[in-house]
Amino acid sequence: MARIVVALGGNALQANPKDISAEAQLLTAHHTAKAIVDLIEDGHEVVIAHGNGPQVGQIVATYEAAATVNENNPVMPFPECGAMSQGYIGYHLQQAVREEMVRRGLNKSIAAVVTQVVVDKNDPGFKNPTKPVGSFFTEEQAKKLMAEKGYVMKEDAGRGWRRVVASPMPIDVVEKEVVKTLVEAGHVVITVGGGGVPVVQKEDGSLEGVAAVIDKDLASEKIAEILDADELIILTAVEKVAINFNKPDQKELDTMNSKEARKYIEEGHFAPGSMLPKVKAALMFAESKEGRKAVITSLEKAREALKGLTGTVITK
Numbered sequence: 001m002a003r004i005v006v007a008l009g010g011n012a013l014q015a016n017p018k019d020i021s022a023e024a025q026l027l028t029a030h031h032t033a034k035a036i037v038d039l040i041e042d043g044h045e046v047v048i049a050h051g052n053g054p055q056v057g058q059i060v061a062t063y064e065a066a067a068t069v070n071e072n073n074p075v076m077p078f079p080e081c082g083a084m085s086q087g088y089i090g091y092h093l094q095q096a097v098r099e100e101m102v103r104r105g106l107n108k109s110i111a112a113v114v115t116q117v118v119v120d121k122n123d124p125g126f127k128n129p130t131k132p133v134g135s136f137f138t139e140e141q142a143k144k145l146m147a148e149k150g151y152v153m154k155e156d157a158g159r160g161w162r163r164v165v166a167s168p169m170p171i172d173v174v175e176k177e178v179v180k181t182l183v184e185a186g187h188v189v190i191t192v193g194g195g196g197v198p199v200v201q202k203e204d205g206s207l208e209g210v211a212a213v214i215d216k217d218l219a220s221e222k223i224a225e226i227l228d229a230d231e232l233i234i235l236t237a238v239e240k241v242a243i244n245f246n247k248p249d250q251k252e253l254d255t256m257n258s259k260e261a262r263k264y265i266e267e268g269h270f271a272p273g274s275m276l277p278k279v280k281a282a283l284m285f286a287e288s289k290e291g292r293k294a295v296i297t298s299l300e301k302a303r304e305a306l307k308g309l310t311g312t313v314i315t316k
């Protein structure tokens with residue numbers, strides 16, 4: 001039995017990026033729940049983290065649209081939208097995982113914890129927005145939005161243009177003791193959803209939400225360290241990490257030690273904003289303590305990967 005933090009990629013919540021309805025997300029969550037409950041059934045202690053890029057963008061845009069209809073509808077600040085995305089996604093995962101556990105006769109409880117993650121107000125990420133949120137636009141639409149709304153928008157890996165926001169590094173998890181207590185009591189916990197709601201600590205010790213979206217792979221790494229997890233498993237749309245990705249000489253990797261990972265990062269094998277943060281998070285976790293390892297694989301292969309049969313294993 002191992003303690004595992006599972007970071008869920010975008011495809012675990014929205015199978016078809018063109019259908020971002022709640023109904024489609026819940027259906028996908030039920031599919032995802034099967035892979036998660038496989039791990040619980042195998043006896044592992046499972047902590048679930050997930051992204052929120054499309055959802056938080058959708059929530060922000062909805063409030064912006066509402067404000068144009070009636071001036072009494074205030075535009076909702078970004079951290080509040082992040083917290084709403086945790087509730088929305090957490091609710092779907094909670095329902096789907098619970099149902100799957102009941103179906104398999106597993107007597108366990110699950111809860112999503114609204115989680116705040118501390119960031120540095122001077123993080124360089126605030127000066128250089130990189131995190132894509134919300135839907136995709138054409139270049140023409142993006143230019144119009146940039147001019148009209150002052151958004152920063154960038155082309156996202158050949159898929160279209162998206163709004164980008166600051167993505168500071170996670171420093172600490174505010175609700176860590178609550179999460180630890182729940183995990184140690186045997187409950188399944190959903191935490192650091194969307195990387196956590198980013199907050200800065202003020203001089204008087206109070207917390208203040210900031211307009212940013214933390215990378216969920218890096219936040220998952222942080223909570224995995226805090227919980228002294230044995231393994232960090234990062235689930236995405238590919239079974240293995242590759243070098244020369246999408247090129248004729250693409251090579252899928254079974255393993256990567258920290259020296260190799262650093263070399264591949266320097267050589268530019270991992271796309272920023274997609275595979276790069278995953279490899280960085282995996283590397284950080286593997287190096288954080290002797291014996292810890294990280295695995296990057298697909299949702300469908302999670303169970304096999306934990307048995308060492310597939311995925312890319314990152315070790316010190």
Ligand SMILES: Nc1ncnc2c1ncn2[C@@H]1O[C@H](COP(=O)(O)OP(=O)(O)O)[C@@H](O)[C@H]1O
Nearest residue numbers: 009010236237238241242245269270271274275
């Ligand atoms: N070197 C690489 N090896 C494998 N996949 C890569 C690589 N570089 C970029 N990718 C792409 O990155 C994707 C994962 O990033 P993304 O979809 O942004 O993450 P998430 O699953 O967290 O939403 C993979 O599905 C793959 O298409």
Ligand SMILES: NC(=O)OP(=O)(O)O
Nearest residue numbers: 051052053194215216
């Ligand atoms: N917060 C975050 O990393 O979200 P995505 O995985 O959806 O980009």
